[in-house]
Amino acid sequence: MGLGKKYREVLVLRYIHELEIKEIAEILSML
Known part of the structure; x- marks a missing residue:
């Protein structure tokens, strides 16, 4: 029980x- 959750x-x-990886990649590309 609870496997789906x-x-x-x-x-x-x-x-x-x-999402975090994408945000970090965008920040790094701006530097």
Whole structure:
């Protein structure tokens, strides 16, 4: 039980992580 919730949390964390990578890449490209 709760496997679906855990899977969704992992997807959300991965999505946030990808957004952070994109933001960091944009900031670095501006320097």
